[in-house]
Amino acid sequence: MKDVLLSIRDVWVEYGDRIVLEKVNLEISRGSFVSIVGPSGAGKSTFLRLIIGQEAPSRGAIFLNGEPLQPEPGPDRGVVFQRYSVFPHLTALENVAFGLECSGSMFLGRLFGKRRKAALDEAAQMLARVGLSHSLNAYPSQLSGGMQQRLAIAQALVRKPRILLLDEPFGALDPGIRLDMHGLIDELWREHGLTILMVTHDIKEAFKLGDRVLAFDKRRHDPHAPHRFGSSAVYDFPLTEKNRRPPAELLALSGAEPSRAE
Amino acid sequence: MRRLVNIRPGRGGKVFLGAAPLALVAIGYVVASAARQAENPADKLLPPIEAMWSAWIRMSLEVDPVTGSIPLWADTVASLHRLILGLGISTGVTLAFGLVLGLLPVARATLGPLVAAIAVIPPIAVLPVLFIALGLGETAKVALIVIGITPFMVRDLASQVGAIPEEQMVKAQTLGASTWQIALRLALPQAMPKLLKGLRLSLGPAWVFLIAGEAIASDVGLGYRIFLVRRYLAMDVILPYVAWISLLAVLMGLLLSWISRKFFPWDHTRGAE
Structure with a gap:
């Protein structure tokens, strides 16, 4: 095997x-x-x-x-569901950066300054890879169904799951x-x-x-x-x-x- | 012929249709008032608009020699102080308990029945208890507002937080979020616009409890004033006061809506429920 x-x-x-x-x-x-x-x-x-x-x-x-x-x-283990995989209160960029912020800041779950910028850059690259570079600051409800699924995939991949x-x-x-x-x-x-x-x-x-x-x-x-x-x-x-x-x-x-x- | 269910008024039509009943009520009042005045110039039940206006000027501009302050403004400040204090405490308690109850099954199992039991107690029935326990001062009146609206707000928020889709909760965990991070970054921001909505719905009851508290034991306040002048059948004071209270309530509601739109735009975009 x-x-x-x-x-x-x-x-x-x-x-x-x-x-x-x-x-x-x-x-x-x-x-x-x-x-x-x-x-x-x-x-x-x-x-x-x-x-x-x-x-x-x-x-x-x-x-x-x-x-x-x-x-x-x-x-x-990363996951993408049929619906509701993304967070409605965060923009596309923040949705993807969420995973990076959680691992980088135990208490606040938020990064600041240089580390935040690095996380946002990484998130932006991931979004560009799935074809969402033009909607970084859109909220999920402003995206079409297909774009929401692209976002959910980018969000899952940013933590590099096994x-x-x-x-x-x-x-x-x-x-x-x-x-x-x-x-x-x-x-x-x-x-x-x-x-x-x-x-x-x-x-x-x-x-x-x-x-x-x-x-x-x-x-x-x-x-x-x-x-x-x-x-x-x-x-x-x-x-x-x-x-x-x-x-x-x-x-x-x-x-x-x-x-x-x- | 189109069906009635399909006829929708346009913009101007809506304004006209909405204004018509209000105008009718106003005209009806003026006519009825004039009729009563014609029969008895000393009539107090339906004072003419001029009498209400002069009472309003008197209450809002002239210093009361006994208290040394202008009644309308002293009443408004005292009432708003109590109301805002009560609403603030309720909001804080609701945020803490609503989040915990909505997010943690253990907390829901532990505290859910208690909150449900408190929620069925009619708050006004507890008012004597509050006056006995807390005295006749400000504390009891603020406490009545808090007790009156908090159980509803807590249950509302807990159910809203509990309704966050399981998919989102799982997704957050697969992104490495701890319970604390889920509470802070997922539940809290999503709860805020719901909390404001709950607060807006609670404004009406909060005013009821405020006026009830003031009517029974107080020496200043909007509710105190209308119950005081009731003894003299002073409808020329009561009616403008009621209108003023309604206006304040509407303005507070609009302010809360505006805050929600301003700070939580994602809850108001097309497609959000």
């Missing part, structure tokens, strides 16, 4: 007698771009919440870089904007050598961007007690440039939920 960054060992998630995830075993290598697909309710978002640290597994363990993952969010977690990051965007964002995230992945985990509804998007696609679904199904069996990664496709087309069985899996047009 290659250089393993994230290791999920025999993880279960249960709420009372409802089993959401069962026996998930996965290893994610450093530098990979893993797309996660699956029908609604198949636990793919729960899986991502585990990695973010929003919840802890009921059984099993998760290791990041060989160390047990803390069950609360931390700066080693792993970037994307939860339906382009789900709310128009098709044209979504194509632009695909280009941007692909470039950033290659440039920064990022490790990315992306949950998406869109199977085509998953196969286009990822170099590995995981499909979550229930392995077993009890029609009388559907909640008693949890999901796990039922398909695991390593992708090369040659097999970038989703296989038929996977399209059938998501049949209940047609992928949105690109």
